[in-house]
Amino acid sequence: MSLAHEEVLSTPSSDVPVEYSTEDGALKIFGFWIFLATDLILFACLFTMYQILHINTAGGPTEQELYDVPGFTAETLILLVSSFTCGLATLEMRRGRRSASMGWLVVTVLLGLSFIFLEVREFVDYVNRGATMQRSAFLSSFFTLVGTHGCHVSLGILWMLSILYQLGRRGISAMTARKIFIVGLYWHFLDVVWVFIFTVVYLQGVM
Amino acid sequence: MHLPGYVNNVATPFFVTGDPMIYASDVLIVLTLVAIVFVLTYFKKWGWLWREWITTVDHKKIGIMYLIAALLMLFRGGVDAMLMRTQLALPNMRFLEAEHYDQIFTTHGTIMILFMAMPFIFAMFNIAVPLQIGARDVAFPYLNAISFWLFFFGALLLNLSFVIGGSPDGGWTSYPPLTEWPTDPGPGENFYLLALQISGIGSMATGINFLVTILKMRAPGMTLMRMPMFCWSVVGASILIIFSFPALTVALALLMIDRLFGAHFFTMLQGGNPMMYVNLFWVWGHPEVYIVVLPAFGIFSEVVATFSRKRLFGYASMVASIMAIAVISYLVWLHHFFTMGAGPGVNSFFAISTMSVGIPTGVKVFNWLFTMYQGRIRLKLPMLWAIGFIPNFAIGGATGVMLAVAPGDYQYHNSYFLIAHFHQVLIGGVVYGMLAGMYYWWPKMFGIILNERIGRWAFWVFNIGFYVCFLPQYELGFMGMTRRIYVYPAGMGWTALNLISTIGAYLMGIAFVLIVWQVLYSIRFPERDVTGDPWDGRTLEWSLPSPAPHYNFARIPTVTARDAWWAEKEARRRGEDVQKELRPLEPIHMPNNSGRPFILSVCFFIGGFGLVFEWYWLAILGGLGVMLCLLLRSLETNTDHYIPVEEIRRTEAALGRL
Numbered sequence A: 001m002s003l004a005h006e007e008v009l010s011t012p013s014s015d016v017p018v019e020y021s022t023e024d025g026a027l028k029i030f031g032f033w034i035f036l037a038t039d040l041i042l043f044a045c046l047f048t049m050y051q052i053l054h055i056n057t058a059g060g061p062t063e064q065e066l067y068d069v070p071g072f073t074a075e076t077l078i079l080l081v082s083s084f085t086c087g088l089a090t091l092e093m094r095r096g097r098r099s100a101s102m103g104w105l106v107v108t109v110l111l112g113l114s115f116i117f118l119e120v121r122e123f124v125d126y127v128n129r130g131a132t133m134q135r136s137a138f139l140s141s142f143f144t145l146v147g148t149h150g151c152h153v154s155l156g157i158l159w160m161l162s163i164l165y166q167l168g169r170r171g172i173s174a175m176t177a178r179k180i181f182i183v184g185l186y187w188h189f190l191d192v193v194w195v196f197i198f199t200v201v202y203l204q205g206v207m
Numbered sequence B: 001m002h003l004p005g006y007v008n009n010v011a012t013p014f015f016v017t018g019d020p021m022i023y024a025s026d027v028l029i030v031l032t033l034v035a036i037v038f039v040l041t042y043f044k045k046w047g048w049l050w051r052e053w054i055t056t057v058d059h060k061k062i063g064i065m066y067l068i069a070a071l072l073m074l075f076r077g078g079v080d081a082m083l084m085r086t087q088l089a090l091p092n093m094r095f096l097e098a099e100h101y102d103q104i105f106t107t108h109g110t111i112m113i114l115f116m117a118m119p120f121i122f123a124m125f126n127i128a129v130p131l132q133i134g135a136r137d138v139a140f141p142y143l144n145a146i147s148f149w150l151f152f153f154g155a156l157l158l159n160l161s162f163v164i165g166g167s168p169d170g171g172w173t174s175y176p177p178l179t180e181w182p183t184d185p186g187p188g189e190n191f192y193l194l195a196l197q198i199s200g201i202g203s204m205a206t207g208i209n210f211l212v213t214i215l216k217m218r219a220p221g222m223t224l225m226r227m228p229m230f231c232w233s234v235v236g237a238s239i240l241i242i243f244s245f246p247a248l249t250v251a252l253a254l255l256m257i258d259r260l261f262g263a264h265f266f267t268m269l270q271g272g273n274p275m276m277y278v279n280l281f282w283v284w285g286h287p288e289v290y291i292v293v294l295p296a297f298g299i300f301s302e303v304v305a306t307f308s309r310k311r312l313f314g315y316a317s318m319v320a321s322i323m324a325i326a327v328i329s330y331l332v333w334l335h336h337f338f339t340m341g342a343g344p345g346v347n348s349f350f351a352i353s354t355m356s357v358g359i360p361t362g363v364k365v366f367n368w369l370f371t372m373y374q375g376r377i378r379l380k381l382p383m384l385w386a387i388g389f390i391p392n393f394a395i396g397g398a399t400g401v402m403l404a405v406a407p408g409d410y411q412y413h414n415s416y417f418l419i420a421h422f423h424q425v426l427i428g429g430v431v432y433g434m435l436a437g438m439y440y441w442w443p444k445m446f447g448i449i450l451n452e453r454i455g456r457w458a459f460w461v462f463n464i465g466f467y468v469c470f471l472p473q474y475e476l477g478f479m480g481m482t483r484r485i486y487v488y489p490a491g492m493g494w495t496a497l498n499l500i501s502t503i504g505a506y507l508m509g510i511a512f513v514l515i516v517w518q519v520l521y522s523i524r525f526p527e528r529d530v531t532g533d534p535w536d537g538r539t540l541e542w543s544l545p546s547p548a549p550h551y552n553f554a555r556i557p558t559v560t561a562r563d564a565w566w567a568e569k570e571a572r573r574r575g576e577d578v579q580k581e582l583r584p585l586e587p588i589h590m591p592n593n594s595g596r597p598f599i600l601s602v603c604f605f606i607g608g609f610g611l612v613f614e615w616y617w618l619a620i621l622g623g624l625g626v627m628l629c630l631l632l633r634s635l636e637t638n639t640d641h642y643i644p645v646e647e648i649r650r651t652e653a654a655l656g657r658l
């Protein structure tokens, strides 16, 4: 915001996307990339914990007994598709089409909600079968890793709702464009993390 | 479902009771608060405090607040140190009970590293970086204010444990399984976990903020290789913060989940693995020591060049060694627990990587020496601390390499040899560096130069006290005295050395009082810096008036050389016709003040306090407050303003710069 981070659109040239058109916007996007690096390390640590502890079932439920192939496949597909629709929202934003962009964001939010719904159902199911996070080190690390991802997704949903509201009120400006772009980065990032959860947690567990 | 935790397990009184020392501090705290409230009300300063400080997003003011906080925490940690050294002065002392000694070494270590060293380096980042790169603020001023207030309330939370609930006592490293709920019930350990978590979020934000600031906001012409060396050290430290703090976040969070919800990450039961905490902790912990020492190196580079009136020797090799240190410091964490017994292959790897840190560090030391060589040295206070640092760090580095020899470490591990080693690098490196920086930039912050004579006394008393305190501890380590013991019998042959060590500690305490006296004296009888360039400096901050106007640069300078301000002065000295500034003044775009960073951090504090006592309703309330603050910020559109040309002209004219 300082050093003349001009909020005004600089010379409208077609090769600079609208979210990068202000210095403020460009800085915030760059900063967000670095934030994602910290979040990536955070997940890397949780993956390490899982990888070390997942064999320590202490006589409790094991991965094979718990993981449900159709369930996690559905979660995976839903999240991958939501990443695609989120990308479409960004694309429409760049074309300056507000309602299309908002529409795709709504689809993304709905897909995110169904993902969370499935995940909560999965967790509740495990707990009912006696697989609580207090049962074993494996389950502690499972719930923490997958749950942290789930919390991120939930936060992303709330964030998108706030952006939808702002888009509705203010239309596409350099500021709202930046917000759509950044929440998109966040969403794709969560998708990437999920791909790792899919392989490291679920595939490794049922193989 | 049965959840563990303090509420269900022990009946600790809410207020800590039973110890006269604690009652005395209760009284002191209440009196101080009453005095502060009285002074603010009597002089009608509440509005001023809110408008000028609490809501500020100006990096210079945030830097000053960090500095004050760091000095206060140095005092608190120093009092802890004096208490411990008093207890250890003689055998069989009955001054502190075992329980109190445990709490005191824990809070001492925690406060010194996280609430003294960290805010001190952030003070220097904030005070110097934007001015040195020719910027008007950091990249994200609002976030910068959030960082400060998160640090502030994290520190408050930890210090509160002294009178409410009880202090943590598991050491600053807080290793499980000792710190798991069955063996360490009570809120003390929770205070540690949440205080560090809250301030850690702020530190991470600071790392991101300064990396973006330096990479994206340099004045035109200031290429990376023309940057002042301090900025390079900030780049190194920020990268380390960004890549290491998440590991701390995870370590703390998992231990908290164990304690509050009965999970089994680090317990001995149900397949938990306590060594994983130790790994995560030091994956952060080792880079952390470089996070605090790299900025000190940066300050020494500035100070040595300025007070030798020479350009820094070996600039490129300095940059390369900062980056090499940053990379290597990720590959050494296991040297903190060679005795885990990971086997000769693993231990050898970490022994060799640890020793190799000595190479870039050695390069830096020689560069400083070569900078001084044939320079016109002026022994002003910052230079005094810089020169005092060099032998200190040489000894600390040498004993560090001794500790890196894995089989040798089986002997030194957790002995007073280790205590002496890390104090030598942490005090001799970090504290000396930060004091040098404080003396160096004090005129830039406040427009006055600190009194030289009292400062010299403080330096010499501190420096001598330092060696008197810590050299005997190397010997004590060899004689078998282990760390974290609160009492020892007579007849071990340790008595004389311990007594000497305690005398040294008191000398350092006296030196601290001298520094306080120096500051008060200099406020009463100020020596003003009217030129803005009291040390004949080399970098851009000295081209500005002291203190700098709140927009820093009326016109963003164009940089054509390394040591930009020196180059300009040289050109003038040669009588060259320095181009007059022809660009017209333009309105300056600045961020608005905001009270929300403060309120947001209060919400974090409330939520943290709720978790400490497992009052989940309070924790949720705090969490909701945090979310609400974030939402309000997101909806805000009116976040900045322009300073009109007329006002800039008036300010510059008043500073004599038109």
Ligand code: HEM
Pocket: B078, B081, B082, B084, B085, B105, B106, B108, B109, B110, B112, B113, B117, B170, B171, B172, B173, B419, B423, B426, B427, B430, B431, B469, B482, B483, B484, B485, B505, B508, B509
């Ligand atoms: C006035 C100077 C200081 C004195 C006299 C002093 C003294 C001590 C003493 C007596 C201990 C406890 C040793 C034990 O019983 O194990 C200790 C521990 C420690 N000190 Fe200091 N200290 C000083 C300054 C510092 C500074 C500036 C830092 C960091 C920047 C620091 C960091 C630590 C740490 C991390 C521990 C380990 C705590 C633990 O065992 O958990 N100290 N210090």
Ligand SMILES: [Cu+2]
Pocket: B285, B286, B289, B332, B333, B335, B336
């Ligand atoms: Cu280390």
